[in-house]
Amino acid sequence: MRLEDLRKKIDETDAKIVKLIGDRIRIAEAVGEEKKEQGKRIEDWEREHRVLENVRGIAQDENISQEDIENIYRRVLTASRRIQGGVGFQGEIGAYSEEAAFRFFSSSIQTKPCESLDEVFKVVGQGEVNFGIVPIENSLEGSISRVYDLLLDSSLRVCGEIELRVIHCLIANPEARLDLIKKVYSHPQALGQCQAFLKHLDCELIPTYDTAGSVKMIKEKGIMDGAAIASARAADIYGMKIITTEIEDNPNNFTRFFILSKQDSPPSGKDKTSVVFSVRHKPGALFEFLKELADRNINLTKIESRPTRQKPWEYNFYLDFEGHREDKAPRQVLENLKNFSIFVKVLGSYPKAK
Secondary structure, eight states, X not given: OXXXXXXXXXXXXXXXXXXXXXXXXXXXXXXXXXXXXXXXXXXXXXXXXXXXXXXXXXXXXXXXXHHHHHHHHHHHHHHHHHHHXXXXXXXXXXXXXXXXXXXXXXXTSOEEEESSHHHHHHHHHTTSSSXXXXXXEETTTXXXXXXXXXXXXXXXXXXXXXXXXXOOEEEXXXXXOGGGOOEEEEOHHHHHTTHHHHHHHTOXXXXXXXXXHHHHXXXXXXXXXXXEEEOHHHHXXXXXXXXXXXXXXXXXXXXXXXXXXXXOOXXXXXXXXXXXXXXXXXXXXXXHHXXXXXXXXXXXXXXXXXXXXXXXXXXXXXXXXXXXXXXXXXXXXXXXXXXXXXXXXXXEEEEOOO
């Protein structure tokens, strides 16, 4: 058989595989709905273990790698678990966090608006939803300190990340005019990211708890001399007018989000690990850990210090590096870190954002 014919057969087989995976995920979604009706937890690790044992047996019968098939099915199970459980986010319907959730999971995922970041952690911890999504840092405004504090105190794990390009719009009631706008409402970070535009506009800036919530508020109150800064999606959801778009000071405006769950993700081969630790008070303690990473050729992607909140001028270090905590080199690094640290907490290992 010619090479072209063989490749055609591969394409046909791939189409069948993708269709079958789609069928499996849709069945998993129906299973998730049934679990909710019966008040059962989304996670069923015993069931997943049986599934993996079953596919390993099939792989053995087909004389193909059991390990490769298990790795593939772990990803399929992760996708199925995502579609079964809802995701909590901070803000109103139309918030950037919700948009990031749809992009990470799918547009069919059920979302749960939460009033605060604390509530996002709470609803995931109590099992009301299977996942949470929280902003961890912005490329212009820096880290979200409250999220770091919550990660330190929570038993939840980081199981994924996504980066979202943030495009801000000035949004108002359909009858409003730009020359009559006297007040602008939005989240403090959004206001901070549009300083040049707002300075030119010369309006009173009023911080609110959420971008999309600002759009909802000026609609419900019928505010004609006010506008909100939010996403184009928020304007569409609430039937409002976009006066102008891309008003952020810098087009390189990205927000990185963490996906939260009760467990982190299995190794994918392209992972990151996030940890928090506090080093002993001796010269070179932090250097020793960084040297551990360098000696094992592990790429450090982020390091940041935060007050411990226990003693003045003592700090915890939050660090991201490439690799999964179950991989050999990262596992050795984390084990050695215990030798010169006061405490170590792995926040999670997860696939790197695409």
